[in-house]
Amino acid sequence: METCTINTPLGFAKIVGDIHGISSVIVLNSEEIITDIIPIELEDCVIQLQEYFGGSRKQFNIKLNPQGTDFQKKVWEQLNQIPFGKTISYLELSKQLGDTKAIRAVANANGKNPIWIITPCHRVIGSDGSLTGYAGGLHRKQWLLNHESPYKQQSLF
Structure with missing residues (x-):
């Protein structure tokens, strides 16, 4: 390696x-x-x-080889389908994977994502729009979501 x-x-x-x-x-x-x-x-x-x-790249084109369980890899593959600038909830992600009862397992797999930014676990938020847990810290998650937002916040000062 x-x-x-x-x-x-x-x-x-x-x-x-x-x-x-x-x-x-x-x-x-x-x-x-x-x-x-x-x-x-x-x-x-x-x-x-x-x-x-x-700011010139919205999609990654890199060969990935993350190590994890089959379930984790399935979740990570689904994360790779979330478009740049978009977010989904953990519940929605669980639905996409076919089991709404697996929401905790999905959230756990999301948190174990070993490929920061490229596999965009930062695009998963709470059903109420809250910035729930992020291994890199919520300040980084907020920065990444702001970076990807089509609506750039201007500083007043």
């Missing part, structure tokens, strides 16, 4: 993957040393993340 660390507007991110695809992208809560030379297996991921944060 190859690894690299990049800086993003939301902090340092560690990318892990190999020729089979990206297995994880995690946001770190500490300062890290930025990787000088990006391994070739991770170059597309780094470029596409930079494009996303720069």
Whole structure:
């Protein structure tokens, strides 16, 4: 497995993957040393993340290889279907997966998503529109949703 660390507007991110695809992208809560030379297996991921944060990318085209249970992978695949700039509720996600009673299991799988931003778990919110849990912190979830919003909030000052 190859690894690299990049800086993003939301902090340092560690990318892990190999020729089979990206297995994880995690946001770190500490300062890290930025990787000088990006391994070739991770170059597309780094470029596409930079494009996303720069505002020129709305969809990722990267080979993914997350590790998890079959159920988790099924949930993560469904997350990849949520369009840029859109949100759905955990209940709606459970319905799409065919079992509204599995809402807690779906939420748990969502929280274990190892591929930050690319598999957009930040686009899942509470049925009442609330920003429920997010492994990267609710401030990051809010930033990502604002970043993807077609309605940009202007600062008054």
